[in-house]
Amino acid sequence: MFANFLNKAVDAIPPSVSAKLLTTTPQALFDWKRDSSFRQFVNYAYKNSKFYREKFDIYKIDPRKVRKPSDLKDFYTTAEDVVNHAEDMLCSRPHMVFESSGTTGRNKRIYMSQEDLDHSGALDRVGFYLWGIRPGDRVVNAFDFSIWIPGHLTQRGLEKSRLFTLAAGKSDPMEVYKRIPVYNINVVFGEPTWLIKLTEIAEEKGAYPLKLLIGGAENMPEAARPWMEKVWKGAKVRMVYASVECGGVLGFESEPRCDGYHVDEGDYYIEIADPDKDGYGEVVFTTLGRSVMPLIRYRTKDSSRIIDKPCPCGMRYRRLAKLRGRTDEMVVSAGGNLYPLMFEKIFKTVEGLMSDWQIVFKLRGLKEVMELNLELKDGASKDNVKENILTNIKELYPDIWKNYSISIFEMEFIYHPAGSLRAGARKLIRLADKRYTD
Ligand SMILES: [Zn+2]
Structure with a gap:
């Protein structure tokens, strides 16, 4: 396929040249490449995947007539499609599978x-170059290596770049801290809450001369960045916007840092669905670089807007503003991707609890706090309730427990009289994310 051929050609170019092309290629050429890749992927998906063939037929879409995303009218793909029909979406034989970390029953x-x-590795290599990573730099990859995606994909890019790497996975930050001087590490990849924990250790015990910390997969509290850069004596902190469904890095902060994430428009066709008056709406993307399981107009449930102004850094790729939140009830927390259903399971067998509860996510300084607001029955023992909840979390959700036990976040138990949480409201918000509200 032409788009694949073009990707291979791009991958063969040294990262320094690719980086240069991102600021010097005429905009019209970028647009042409994006539009033609889009057309080809729509036709390719129709021809090779049961899911798209059936859907396009239902929606009466003739793929040969599709020129741009809006030609697909109200056809979108959703998280539910990726949960229920992932195998029907396949266009060719896969070699690897990644799952979402959420525990909603069946994973994406x-x-x-x-x-x-x-x-994906070749694209990462260009990203690393843009951030100023060069041969001779030594990296620790502390992204999670479970069935989730970031550890493996980052590792792929690091291998392509021939960079010396400690593939630590999401281990105890203290263990990684001890190894920084052993291997002369100067670049650290990890989730923001994990990076914050590592920085707390460095603040207490002394910082090593890092040059760069890269975070992804969660939001970063704004106050964390200047503090981290100070503790690490001038190291830069940069973030990426990525997810399992993206299958790579959709957006990245450039160096020097500019507002928002530059979208990799060579590999993702980005749209904003149902924008409000400020331009904020749901981020929707179409993959332009994946041949096995293309996602066409995938609704991310992330809320953002496109920054239309050209960027001072000169990069042609447009920018997405910092994410405003989720359009559903999932909370991407330091403990993992959390859903109301998970807490229902945790509380189900705990004696002494009423049915109403609310989990509030807050920041205390830079540390994330998960506040469990619970209503107790008359005479219930607070100690027993707390102990049983902790036991259930440990048994049912070892990932959350792991993050809690290595102090990635804190938990607080607040008890309320029966019937007081709802206080007349018909619907009680189960997961209230107050970490980034102004
Ligand atoms: Zn920029």
Whole structure:
């Protein structure tokens, strides 16, 4: 396929040249490449995937007539499609699968081929170059290596870049801290809350001369960045916008840092669905670089807007503003991706609890706090309730427990009289995210 051929050609170019092309290629050429890749992927998906063929037929879409996303009218793909029909979306034989970390029953599944993974690694290599990573830099990759995606994909990019790497995975930050001087590490990749924990240790015990910390997969509290850069004596902190469904990095902060995430428009066709008067709406993307499981007009449930102004850094790729939140009730927390259903399961067998509860996510300084607001029955023992909840979390959600036990976040138990949480409201918001509200 032409788009694949073009991707391979782009992958073969040294990262220094690719980086230069991102600011010097005429905009019209970028737009042409994006539009033609889009057309080809729509036709390719129709021809090779059961899911898209059936859906396009239902929506009476003739793929040969599709020129741009709006030609697909109200056809979108959703998280539910990726949960229920991932295998029907496949266009060719996969070599690897990644799952979402959420525990909603069945997880989202994203399949990739070696070619897709190679391409993703080649893109990372360009990103690393843009951030100023050079041969001779030494990296610790502390992204999670479970069935979730960021550890593996980052590792792919690091291998392509031939960078010396400690593939630590999401281990105890203290263990990683001890190894920084052993291996002369100067670049650290990890989730923001994990990076914050590492920085707390450095603040107490002394910082090593890092040059860069890269975070992703969660939001970063705004106050954390200047503090981290100060503790690490001038190291830069940069963030990426990525997810399992993206199958790579959709957006990245450039160096020097500019407002928002530059979208990799060579690999994602980005749209904002149902924008409000400020331009904020749901981020929707179409993958332009994946051959096994293309996602066409995938609704991310993330809320953002496109920054239309050209960026002072000169990069042609447009920017997405910092995410404003989720359009559903999931909370991407330091403990993992959390849903109301998970807490229902945790509380189900705990004696002494009423049915109403609310989890509030807050920041205390830079530390994330998960506040469990619970209503107790008359005579219930607070100690027993707390102990049983902790036991259930440990048994049911070892990932949350792991993050709690290595102090990535704190938990607080607040008890209320029966019937007081709802206080007349018909619907009680189960997961209230107050970390980033102004
Ligand atoms: Zn920029």
